[in-house]
Amino acid sequence: MIMLALAHNTTAAAQLKATSLRCEYRTNPLAMDVAKPRLSWIVESSKRGTIQTAYEIFVASDPKILGEGRGDLWESGKVEGDQNTQIAYAGKSLQTRKQCFWKVRIWDNHGNISPFSAIASWRMGLLTGADWTGSWIGLAGDTSRDLRPDPFVRKEFNVQKGIRRATAYIITRGLFIASLNGSRIGHDVLSPEWTDYRKRIQYLTYDVTPQIKKGANCVGIIIGDGWYSGFVGFGKLPNNYGSQTSALMQLHIEFADGTEEVIATDQSWRGSFGPILSSDLLMGEEYDARLEMNGWDKPGFNDKRWQPVAVYPKPTARLVPLPTEPVRITQLLKPRRITEPKKGIFVIDLGQNIAGFVRLKVHGKAGREITMRHAEVLNPDGTIYTTNLRRAKATEKYTLGGKGIESYEPHFTFHGFRYVEVTGYPGKPAMDAITGCAINTDLPITGSFGCSDKIVNQLVSNISWSQRGNFISIPTDCPQRDERLGWMGDAQIFVRTAAFDMDVSSFMTKWMYDVVDAQSPDGAFMDTSPFVDKNGTFGAPGWGDAGIIVPWNIYRCYGDTRMIDDHFEAMERWMQYMAEANPDFIRKNRLNNNYGDWLSIDAETPKDLLATAFWAYDARLMVDMASATGRTEAQQKYEAVFDSVKSAFQKAYISADGKIHGATQTGYVLALAFNLMPDDLRQAAAQFIIDDIKAKKGHLSTGFIGVKYLNPVLTETGHADVAYQLLFNKTFPSWGFPITQGATTIWERWDGWTTDKGFQDPGMNSFNHYSMGSVGEWLYRHVAGIDLGEKPGYKEIIVHPRVTEQLSHVSASYSSPQGVIKSEWAQKKGRFTFNVAIPANTVATIYVPAKSPDVVRESGKPVKDSPELIFVRHENGCAVFKAGSGAYRFESVLH
Numbered sequence: 001m002i003m004l005a006l007a008h009n010t011t012a013a014a015q016l017k018a019t020s021l022r023c024e025y026r027t028n029p030l031a032m033d034v035a036k037p038r039l040s041w042i043v044e045s046s047k048r049g050t051i052q053t054a055y056e057i058f059v060a061s062d063p064k065i066l067g068e069g070r071g072d073l074w075e076s077g078k079v080e081g082d083q084n085t086q087i088a089y090a091g092k093s094l095q096t097r098k099q100c101f102w103k104v105r106i107w108d109n110h111g112n113i114s115p116f117s118a119i120a121s122w123r124m125g126l127l128t129g130a131d132w133t134g135s136w137i138g139l140a141g142d143t144s145r146d147l148r149p150d151p152f153v154r155k156e157f158n159v160q161k162g163i164r165r166a167t168a169y170i171i172t173r174g175l176f177i178a179s180l181n182g183s184r185i186g187h188d189v190l191s192p193e194w195t196d197y198r199k200r201i202q203y204l205t206y207d208v209t210p211q212i213k214k215g216a217n218c219v220g221i222i223i224g225d226g227w228y229s230g231f232v233g234f235g236k237l238p239n240n241y242g243s244q245t246s247a248l249m250q251l252h253i254e255f256a257d258g259t260e261e262v263i264a265t266d267q268s269w270r271g272s273f274g275p276i277l278s279s280d281l282l283m284g285e286e287y288d289a290r291l292e293m294n295g296w297d298k299p300g301f302n303d304k305r306w307q308p309v310a311v312y313p314k315p316t317a318r319l320v321p322l323p324t325e326p327v328r329i330t331q332l333l334k335p336r337r338i339t340e341p342k343k344g345i346f347v348i349d350l351g352q353n354i355a356g357f358v359r360l361k362v363h364g365k366a367g368r369e370i371t372m373r374h375a376e377v378l379n380p381d382g383t384i385y386t387t388n389l390r391r392a393k394a395t396e397k398y399t400l401g402g403k404g405i406e407s408y409e410p411h412f413t414f415h416g417f418r419y420v421e422v423t424g425y426p427g428k429p430a431m432d433a434i435t436g437c438a439i440n441t442d443l444p445i446t447g448s449f450g451c452s453d454k455i456v457n458q459l460v461s462n463i464s465w466s467q468r469g470n471f472i473s474i475p476t477d478c479p480q481r482d483e484r485l486g487w488m489g490d491a492q493i494f495v496r497t498a499a500f501d502m503d504v505s506s507f508m509t510k511w512m513y514d515v516v517d518a519q520s521p522d523g524a525f526m527d528t529s530p531f532v533d534k535n536g537t538f539g540a541p542g543w544g545d546a547g548i549i550v551p552w553n554i555y556r557c558y559g560d561t562r563m564i565d566d567h568f569e570a571m572e573r574w575m576q577y578m579a580e581a582n583p584d585f586i587r588k589n590r591l592n593n594n595y596g597d598w599l600s601i602d603a604e605t606p607k608d609l610l611a612t613a614f615w616a617y618d619a620r621l622m623v624d625m626a627s628a629t630g631r632t633e634a635q636q637k638y639e640a641v642f643d644s645v646k647s648a649f650q651k652a653y654i655s656a657d658g659k660i661h662g663a664t665q666t667g668y669v670l671a672l673a674f675n676l677m678p679d680d681l682r683q684a685a686a687q688f689i690i691d692d693i694k695a696k697k698g699h700l701s702t703g704f705i706g707v708k709y710l711n712p713v714l715t716e717t718g719h720a721d722v723a724y725q726l727l728f729n730k731t732f733p734s735w736g737f738p739i740t741q742g743a744t745t746i747w748e749r750w751d752g753w754t755t756d757k758g759f760q761d762p763g764m765n766s767f768n769h770y771s772m773g774s775v776g777e778w779l780y781r782h783v784a785g786i787d788l789g790e791k792p793g794y795k796e797i798i799v800h801p802r803v804t805e806q807l808s809h810v811s812a813s814y815s816s817p818q819g820v821i822k823s824e825w826a827q828k829k830g831r832f833t834f835n836v837a838i839p840a841n842t843v844a845t846i847y848v849p850a851k852s853p854d855v856v857r858e859s860g861k862p863v864k865d866s867p868e869l870i871f872v873r874h875e876n877g878c879a880v881f882k883a884g885s886g887a888y889r890f891e892s893v894l895h
C-alpha cells in the first residue's frame with residue numbers, strides 16, 4: 001500500500017504543477033491595500049485533458065511555518081473545483097506591513113496531486129493615516145515661473161545593528177527619483193505617476209535591504225513637477241493640481257534583533273536646487289552639469305550651504321500603493337542613421353517611433369551647450385518636423401560639466417519621437433552618442449503574432465509600439481503633442497487589442513480608479529481621465545461609455561468580478577445620467593462634446609444614432625456584469641433598458657429592408673455588433689456594408705469608433721474575404737497605407753503624411769495614436785482565431801482561424817490567465833497544418849478548417865484515436881471539436 005502511494009505521488013509530480021503564483025495580478029507585490037487580495041496560479045500538466053478538481057492554499061507569516069505544513073494566517077482546506085484565479089484571501093485580517101507567504105497544491109481529474117508550488121509572497125502596505133509618520137517636505141521655489149528648478153533633498157543616518165530587512169515607501173506631489181548611498185532606488189521612471197492628486201496619490205514601495213549598510217548612510221530625493229505642477233494637456237498653464245511640489249518618504253529598517261527604526265522625511269532634512277534647471281513632461285529638461293553636487297546622496301557630503309527644507313501640509317487625498325507595475329525603460333534603441341541636413345545640425349534616426357527619451361554620451365569642454373529636439377517625422381529636406389507637437393517643446397538642453405566622458409538622460413520628461421536633432425555637439429556625434437530609451441508601464445508581454453505577409457507583420461509591430469508609447473501610467477491618445485490625455489474613447493476602443501498584447505489587468509484596475517475619481521456628481525463620466533480642469537469635458541458617446549466597456553472587457557478577459565463590484569454603483573450612476581435626460585430612449589441629450597465617429601472618411605454617422613447604439617451596448621454589458629455578480633434586480637432592470645433602447649433604435653433608424661439611417665459603414669457595423677439589427681435583416685445589413693466598401697473601391701470609411709467593429713462584424717456575418725481585402729489594402733484609407741509611407745506606429749490619421757500631399761493638418765496630426773490599431777483584436781481573434789468562450793477569463797477557449805489564400809501561414813500565441821494558448825496554421829496546395837495549444841484547466845472548441853471531418857488527422861493519426869477530442873459538427877468549412885487541454889497537431893485537406 002505505502003509503496004503504491006509513493007509511486008502515485010512521484011508520477012503526479014511530473015505531471016501536475018501549480019506555477020506563476022500571483023497576488024492581485026502581480027508577482028510578489030510589496031504593498032497591498034486590498035483587504036482580501038485575490039490569488040491565482042496557472043495549472044500545468046503534461047497530460048492532455050487535465051482539469052483541476054481541488055486546491056489547497058496555505059498562507060503564513062513566515063516561510064518556516066509553511067515548511068511545517070501549516071498556514072498561521074489562512075488554510076483554505078481542500079476546496080473542490082476548478083477555480084485557479086480570482087480567489088479572495090479569506091484568512092486572518094491583515095495589518096499594515098504584514099508579510100504573507102503562500103503556497104498551493106492542486107488535484108486533478110486524472111487522480112494526481114501536485115507537489116506544493118514554490119512559495120510566493122505579498123506584503124500589505126501602509127493602511128492607515130497613522131502609519132504615515134513622516135512630513136511632506138520640499139523647497140519653496142519661485143512658483144510664479146512656469147518652469148522652475150527641481151529640488152534635491154537629503155538626510156544622513158546611522159545604522160548600528162545588523163539589518164534584517166529595509167523597505168522604502170515614497171510618495172510625492174510631483175515626481176521623484178530617490179537614491180540610497182549614491183545608487184538609485186528602483187529603476188522606475190515618472191513615479192508616482194498620474195492620478196487626480198486632489199483625490200488619490202500613489203506611493204511606491206521598494207525593498208532596499210541590499211542598499212543599506214552598517215554605519216553612515218544617506219538617502220536623497222529629487223522632486224520634479226510632472227503631472228502635479230507641470231504642463232498637462234492643452235491647458236495654457238501649469239500647476240493643474242498644485243504649485244508646490246513635496247515629498248514624503250519612510251524608510252523602515254527592521255533589525256536582526258527584532259527592533260525597527262523609521263527614517264522619515266521631516267524638518268531635519270536639507271535641500272538645495274541643483275543641475276536640473278527645469279523639467280517638464282511636455283517642454284523637456286534643462287540641465288547644467290556644472291551645477292552637479294557630487295556625492296550629494298552619499299554620506300559625508302558637505303551640505304552646509306544647503307537650506308533646511310520646508311514642511312508642507314498633508315494632502316487630504318488618499319495615499320494608496322501603486323496598484324500596477326511602474327513605468328520603466330523597457331527597450332534601448334541604437335541609432336540607425338545620423339545625417340547632417342544643415343551644417344552642425346545632426347539628425348539621429350532611431351528607426352522606430354517611440355515614447356521616452358535619449359541617453360546622451362559626450363566629451364567636451366565645460367559650459368558647452370547641447371540642444372536635443374525630438375520629432376516623429378522629417379521635413380522633405382531632412383530636418384525635423386515639429387509643428388504637430390503644438391505647444392510641447394520636447395527639448396533637452398544639456399550644458400557640459402567638462403569632466404571626462406559625460407552621460408546624461410533627462411529625469412522627469414518624455415517625448416514621442418523617432419528622430420533627435422542634436423546641435424552644439426562637439427564634432428560629429430558617433431553612433432553610440434545617443435541611445436533611445438523607450439518607456440512604458442512595465443506590464444508582462446502576453447501576445448505574439450506573425451504571418452507570411454510583411455505588411456501585416458509591420459502592422460502588428462506598429463500596434464504594439466503604439467500601445468507601449470501610450471501605456472505610460474494611464475492609457476493616452478498620443479505621447480508627443482501637448483495632449484497625452486486619458487481619452488476614454490481611445491481606451492475603450494483599444495482595450496481588447498491591448499489585452500492581447502500585454503497583461504493589462506492591473507493597469508486597467510488602476511485606471512478605473514481614475515475614471516471613477518473623475519466622475520461628475522451627477523454621474524457623467526469624463527471624456528478624459530484622470531480629470532484635468534482645463535480639459536474637463538464629459539459625457540461624450542463612445543468616450544464616457546468607457547466607464548462601462550472597460551470593466552466589462554477586464555471581466556471577460558480576466559474573469560475579474562471585483563472590478564465590477566468596486567465600480568457598479570458608479571456605472572449605475574452613468575446609466576442613470578443617460579436615462580434621466582433621454583426619456584424616449586433615443587440618446588440625443590447630454591451629449592456635450594459629441595465627437596461622433598471621430599475622423600471618419602467622408603462618412604458622418606448620425607450622432608444620435610451612434611450615441612443610442614452605445615447606450616444599448618452599455619445596457620447589454622450591465623446585464624452581463626449584473627448577472628456575473630449575482631445582482632438579479634439590476635440584471636432585470638438593464639434587460640428592460642436594453643429592450644427599450646433597442647426598439648427605439650430600430651424604430652428611429654432602421655427601415656424595413658435593413659437600411660440604416662445615414663447609411664454609413666459605422667452605422668451598420670454598430671447595429672450589428674451591438675445586436676440591434678433584427679435577426680432577419682442581419683444579412684441584408686451586412687450586404688449594405690459590402691456594397692459600400694465596393695462603391696468606395698474596396699475601402700473602409702469608418703472613424704475611430706466604427707473601425708474596431710468593422711472586420712469582426714464582416715467576419716462574423718460570413719464575409720471574412722472582405723475583411724481580408726481591407727486588411728491587405730494599401731491605398732488610402734487603409735491600415736496598409738501609412739505603412740507604405742514608412743509608419744512604424746499607428747497614425748492618428750490614415751494620411752498623416754503622404755508622398756503626394758505631405759503633412760496633414762498640424763493642429764491634429766499625431767503619428768502615434770493606437771485607436772485605428774484596434775484591428776489587432778481581429779488579428780488575434782479571427783485570423784489566428786484565439787478567442788474567449790462563454791465563460792470569462794479563458795476558462796473556455798475558442799480557436800477558430802479564418803483561412804485565406806493570401807496567407808500561407810500564421811503563428812500566434814497568447815499567455816492567457818490560464819496559460820499559453822497557441823494557434824499556428826499553414827497551408828500549401830490545399831493541405832493544412834494546424835498546431836494548437838490549450839492550457840490545462842480549460843476546455844476548448846477548436847475549428848479545424850477541412851473539406852470534411854474525415855480528412856482531419858491529429859498527431860499523424862485519425863482523430864478518433866485522440867480521446868480528448870470530440871467531434872461536434874462540420875460547419876462553414878471547419879470540423880469542430882470539443883477539446884481538453886493539451887498540444888494538438890492537426891492536418892487536413894482544405895478542398
Ligand code: BGC
Nearest residue numbers: 477478483487489490595598
Ligand atoms: C485626441 C483623440 C480624442 C479626441 C476626442 C483628440 O484631440 O487626440 O484621440 O479621442 O481628441 O475626439
